[in-house]
Amino acid sequence: MTTLPRTSAGERAAALAPQLTAWRRHLHQHPELGFAEHETSAYIAAELSRLPHLSVTRPTATSVLAVLQGGKPGQTVLLRADIDALPILEENSFEFVSSVPGVMHACGHDGHTSILLGVARLLSEDPSQVNGQIRMIFQHAEESGPGGAEELVHGTELMSGVDVVTGLHLNSQLPTGVVAVKPGAFMAAPDVFRVTIQGKGGHAAHPEETVDPIVIGAQVITNLQQVVSRGVSALDNMVLSVTYFHAGTTHNVIPGSAELMGTVRTFDAELRSKAPGMLERVVRGITEAHGATYTFAYEPGYRPVVNTDWVAERLMGIARAEVGDKAQLATPSMGGEDFSAYLTRAPGAYFNVGSGNAELESDYPHHHPRFTIDEASLVTGVRMLYAAALELGKGE
Ligand SMILES: [Zn+2]
Ligand SMILES: [Zn+2]
Structure with missing residues (x-):
């Protein structure tokens, strides 16, 4: 285990670890769907x-929105955590497993909520040291279209009045402690298509x-x-998946x-x-061609x-200060995120915090019935988001 740089954000976040775990476990045990x-x-x-x-x-x-007015002049910074769970039957067996059959925090939003509660706690301890205004939004319904962010x-x-926005997603495919940031295109637009083919039924x-x-x-x-493989430049990014094909009722019809x-x-x-x-x-x-x-x-x-370039670059600088050589350039994801709604109204950047740890089996993919997080990632999340709130509040 590498020793992380000693910063005030780091030390204060580390002291919160038992509380962060308690919040996260309570939320994990009591998941609710979007809206x-x-x-x-x-x-x-x-x-x-x-x-x-x-x-x-x-x-x-x-x-839920929590607003903290800092004691020093500065920017209005929005920090965002999503709070909703998924319609998945949990297959984990730890003591704080979901108490609601068929509903599960399988994306880490229980962790995001716990992290933002932790940041609220640190900020509220001494507002005189905070520049500007920090708004903390606990957003509903990230997993359910049209999305809670759109409504907010x-x-x-x-x-x-928001000057800049940031937020994070835990990522089970990155090792615990890693912070990954990327300027520009970071997550894809997840569009949906539906096709009905009308033929003519009859005897098989x-x-x-x-x-x-x-x-x-x-x-x-x-x-x-062939739409992507033959119709889109190899230098552009597009993925097309057919995920549903339903027809018929029996063998002779x-x-x-x-x-x-x-x-x-x-992305484009x-x-x-x-x-x-x-x-x-x-x-x-x-x-x-076939008469249908x-x-x-x-x-x-x-x-x-x-992501807005200057915000991502500021976050990368904060990540280097907070987690040293565990700060890295993020790989873009074809997953979607309604964090993009906030970016239509203010500059900002979304980033990842690693929560994968093979020894703890916290490296299952997101939305898997055995998904869980390494709770040590909660401390990393708090130190990053708390440091980001203080830094971004000071302005460009
Ligand atoms: Zn998800
Ligand atoms: Zn998610």
């Missing part, structure tokens, strides 16, 4: 109300009297594989229709805008997370 985080948000608000100098409000039914950005006053013994939507659907799927669904993920706005046309051309061509008709729907997901 239904009633007990979670009540718990967060109750914990915050025990801290001095904070103004705690509820911008939406299940989100467009339906509340949260972003009014007489396919010549039918228009078989299964065979046509299979060709649509195969041809969609050719069904009348088939349904397909999948996702397209991009121009490529993103071209994608629906590229997909529909394949669907139209294949279905027409189709419906095609394309639903934009979250915007891509594109």
Whole structure:
């Protein structure tokens, strides 16, 4: 284990470790889905109300905002944690396993919430040392479209006057203690497509009297594989996955229709805008060639997370000061994040904190029924976000 640089953020965060673990375990045991985080948000608000100098409000039914006015002039900094869980049946067996069957904190948002509570605690201990105003948003519904961030950005006053925004995601695929930051494109826009192929059903013994939507659907799927491999430059980023193909009821009936669904993920706005046309051309061509008709729907997901360069560079400097050689350049991810909604209104950057540790089996992928975090990552998260709040509050 390498010794980390001694900073005041580091020492104060380390002292909070038992409390961070207690918060995280309580949240892990009591997960709630997006837009239904009633007990979670009540718990967060109750914990915050025990801290001095904070103004705690509820911008939406299940989100919580804590505002701390610093004693020195400066910027308005927004720190964001997401608080929702996923519809997954947990397969872990530790004592604080989910008490709600089929609902689980399998993405680490229990950790994010605990980290931001920790930051609120440190900031509230001495506001005279804080520049500007620090807003801490405990955001609902990151995992459920249209997303809690969208509601907060467009339906509340949260972003009014915000100069800069930051937040973090724990990452089980990075070792505990690592902090990974990247300027520019960081996370993709996760768009969804849905296709219905309308053929003509009939007897499986007489396919010549039918228009078989299964065979046509299979060709649509195969041809969609060429949209990226043959239609997009190797230097651009796009991924297309067909994730759903449903048709038919039994062995001797050719069904009348088939349904397909999948996702397209991009970083670049121009490529993103071209994608629906590229997909529909394949669907139209294949279905027409075989006498079927189709419906095609394309639903934009979250915007891509594109970090503001100067904010990412500041965070990288903070990471080097806080975690030394465990600061690294992040690899972009094709995953999506509604953190991008905040970036439409203020400069900012999102970053990763490693929580993977093979010895603790905390290296399962996110959204896996055995996902968990190395709780040592909570301290790293607090020291980073606390130091970021102090530094960004001072201005550019
Ligand atoms: Zn997730
Ligand atoms: Zn997540």
